[in-house]
Amino acid sequence: MKYLRWCVVLLFLILPLGACTQKEQASGKGKVQIVTTLFPLYDFARVVGGDRVEVSLIIPPGVEPHSFEPKPEDMVRINRAGLFVYTNPYMEPWVAGLIKGIDRKRLTVVDASTGIAFLPAGDHDDDHDVNEGGHHHGGMDPHVWLSIPNARKMVDTIAAALEAKDPTNADFYRKNAAAYGDKLAELDRKFQAGLSSCGTRRFFHGGHYAFGYLADRYGLQYVSAYAISADAEPRPQKLTAMIDQIRSTGTKYIFYEELISPRVAETIARETGATLLKLNGIHNLSRDELHGGATYLSLMEQNLANLRMGLQCR
Numbered sequence: 546m547k548y549l550r551w552c553v554v555l556l557f558l559i560l561p562l563g564a565c566t567q568k569e570q571a572s573g574k575g576k577v578q579i580v581t582t583l584f585p586l587y588d589f590a591r592v593v594g595g596d597r598v599e600v601s602l603i604i605p606p607g608v609e610p611h612s613f614e615p616k617p618e619d620m621v622r623i624n625r626a627g628l629f630v631y632t633n634p635y636m637e638p639w640v641a642g643l644i645k646g647i648d649r650k651r652l653t654v655v656d657a658s659t660g661i662a663f664l665p666a667g668d669h670d671d672d673h674d675v676n677e678g679g680h681h682h683g684g685m686d687p688h689v690w691l692s693i694p695n696a697r698k699m700v701d702t703i704a705a706a707l708e709a710k711d712p713t714n715a716d717f718y719r720k721n722a723a724a725y726g727d728k729l730a731e732l733d734r735k736f737q738a739g740l741s742s743c744g745t746r747r748f749f750h751g752g753h754y755a756f757g758y759l760a761d762r763y764g765l766q767y768v769s770a771y772a773i774s775a776d777a778e779p780r781p782q783k784l785t786a787m788i789d790q791i792r793s794t795g796t797k798y799i800f801y802e803e804l805i806s807p808r809v810a811e812t813i814a815r816e817t818g819a820t821l822l823k824l825n826g827i828h829n830l831s832r833d834e835l836h837g838g839a840t841y842l843s844l845m846e847q848n849l850a851n852l853r854m855g856l857q858c859r
């Protein structure tokens with residue numbers, strides 16, 4: 546009774562909301578509550594945590610995540626969780642402010658990019674505009690999850706945090722992470738083999754600069770219409786140069802993405818006669834994809850199939 550009263554008092558103070566839920570967790574009633582930002586983190590956390598965790602996404606389906614800012618109710622949800630997993634400081638710069646206001650003893654905040662080497666934001670073979678949107682401090686590319694070995698590191702980081710949070714189930718988390726790590730390693734080998742012998746190694750993308758890590762991993766050259774942030778318009782000179790390049794190299798395919806309207810990609814396709822193919826940056830799924838059971842693995846498989854077609858691989 547005394548405990549219940551305390552909880553009510555704390556509820557009114559709002560901040561230490563989790564004090565009640567954590568007590569429930571310790572009593573064995575609750576599962577570890579995990580809140581994540583982007584879909585890959587959500588997918589990795591549910592694979593590793595299985596039935597011992599409850600995972601939720603704070604960025605709603607279909608919302609452009611680069612310009613996302615959490616609302617007060619999102620802050621409350623994060624504060625109630627046991628584990629909060631974000632991608633990295635370049636993807637979610639708002640986390641730095643969030644961390645100052647929370648009780649770190651109770652809520653574990655996980656930077657999923659721990660141990661990952663960042664690449665600079667922007668492609669290297671042209672005068673790409675970096676940091677146009679102003680959301681990414683330090684000019685590093687936030688899209689680390691699109692390199693499969695990085696994804697594997699992210700899975701291990703999430704597993705280690707879960708093991709520390711819930712030591713009773715540590716073995717369970719470790720095994721799940723290892724089994725999923727094997728699947729990722731197999732997918733990486735499939736990409737390597739599938740992209741080893743292709744008509745071209747350069748791909749053109751009518752979207753924002755999201756595939757730098759993927760291109761780097763498999764030795765591809767990557768040209769995107771937009772800069773790193775999805776909310777700025779591409780410069781007309783950049784589009785003209787891209788159209789010229791596609792024409793002069795006889796490129797047959799151009800990629801579009803899930804976040805930006807395909808208008809720009811369609812314009813380039815119309816101008817050059819190239820065919821449009823989808824390349825999914827797997828930031829944040831649409832409601833249909835989410836309900837249709839799409840996973841990081843299934844979406845990367847689709848990306849590989851489209852890349853193989855676009856690059857004319859044998």
Ligand SMILES: [Zn+2]
Binds near residue numbers: 611688
């Ligand atoms: Zn992006």
